[in-house]
Amino acid sequence: QVQLVQSGAEVRKPGASVKVSCKASGYTFTAYPIHWVRQAPGQRPEWMGWINTGNGNTIYSEKFQDRVTFTSDTSATTVYMELSSLRSEDTSVYFCARPRQYIDWLLDFWGQGTRVTVSS
């Protein structure tokens, strides 16, 4: 069965960086992109971008373009999201999600989420 398992909660100081992992299993890793979505407390989910796990190409939301990097390790079937220059407003739960086959923007499998807290 499809599973996306994310790394554990992180606490960072403002200005630092954080790297979150998302290990995929139960399907052909390179056949599907992985999206990243974050959700601040009590807020709507916010799309950050995606990575094509087949060729490493990325598309980033304009909001995060300058601060986020997605990478993919095919041998480990793992995708990484690194966010830099953290500020308090980045305190959120970060999710990775896999889309439906042939519908690249419809998210139907989600990781459990990784809580990132930014606090001095």
Add this chain to the structure above:
Amino acid sequence: DIVMTQSPDSLPVSLGERATIKCKSSQSVFFSSNNNNYLAWYQQKAGQPPKLLIYWASTRESGVPDRFSGSGSGTDFTLTISSLQAEDVAVYYCQQYYSSITFGQGTRLEIK
């Protein structure tokens, strides 16, 4: 970006009664070449990721109870729960996938 606006923000409904949630997009999410509305509905319970309920505005995801239904086209959409069950208490989000991905602000469904 396409802005998604839901109403109401909070909805108290008695068990067994109908719940209706509205979603409006700032521009049409209908793609005429395949006759599909790029609109999905998700259910999110506390501490969990969103769960896909409905896509193409009205196609129910496998395993989702048939009391959940979606309707609408263009810019106006509705999620209906025909007979509210206790396990339906959650926040519901609409999401467009016509142009990138954006979510509505959510509707908190609670038991009256």
